[in-house]
Amino acid sequence: MIAIVDVCSGNLRSVERALAQVGGDVTVTRDPDVVRKADKVVVPGQGAFGVFMRGLVERDLGAALREAIASGRPYLGICLGLQVLFDESEEQGPCAGLGVIPGTVERLRPGDPALKVPHMGWNRLVQRARDPMLAGLADDAHAYFVHSYHAVPRDLSLRIVEAEHGIPITAAIRKDNLFACQFHPEKSQHVGLQILRNFVEAA
Template structure:
């Protein structure tokens, strides 16, 4: 069973339906016990960093997620689900993150008028490393992004995919059993569904 962790409410339907469409046995949950029992975790997130961290604490989800990651349970983070893995975010902060991956989350600094924030839309990525969740990956694939902040891993070797929006930024990371992407695979049509299918089958 794959647990989609409902940290802050909001619309998790797209993630749920996309995983189900590629054969995932999914449950959307905010119950720490369900998270503890899950074979795999998906942590999607939208909105701001601080309320998301508060949601983890209030719902008692922080410890079960930490334990699962430590036990080697496959973790797929999406958008904020990537950002909260890091030590801290600049967003209305600094705000402390989970600290599971060394590094920070910073705001885009647009160099000119044509670079708009939030970074919203389809952007090409470049691969820095092969990954089991990117089978048959073709360089230059477009994924759908919506965000104003991006992660800067302390160890550049963590970066699996990068993209460019006024500056080159981290689009996906791998740290052992943790894979997390800044883009939304559930909104990235064929390319996104392929990633989710690989996660379901992994």
């Protein structure tokens, strides 16, 4: 069973529908014990960093997420679900994150005034490493992004997918069992469904 962790996020249902579409056995939950028993854990996120972290604390989910990551079970973070893995964010803050990945979340400052914030739309995934979660993706695969802040890992080798928005930004990171993406696979048509299928099929 795949637990989709409900932390007051707008894209929960989309993620649920997309995972079900590719054959996932999914349960949306805010119960830390269900998260502890799940074979795989998905943390979707959308909205503001501080609100999300408060939701995690109020629902007593932080420890369960840390345990899931430490347990070696497949873990997927999406959008804010990626950002909250970091030490802290500039958004509404500084605001502390889970601190699983050393690094910070910063406001997007593309430099060129023609480049808009939010970074909204389809951008090419620049794949820096091979990864089972990227299996079946074309070299020029695009995914749907929408965010105004971006995560910068201290160890840039964790950043296995980048996108270009004036500067290279983190599109996905990999650390052991943990894969997290800034883009929205649940809104990225066949590319996103392929990534979710890879997650469903991951051992």
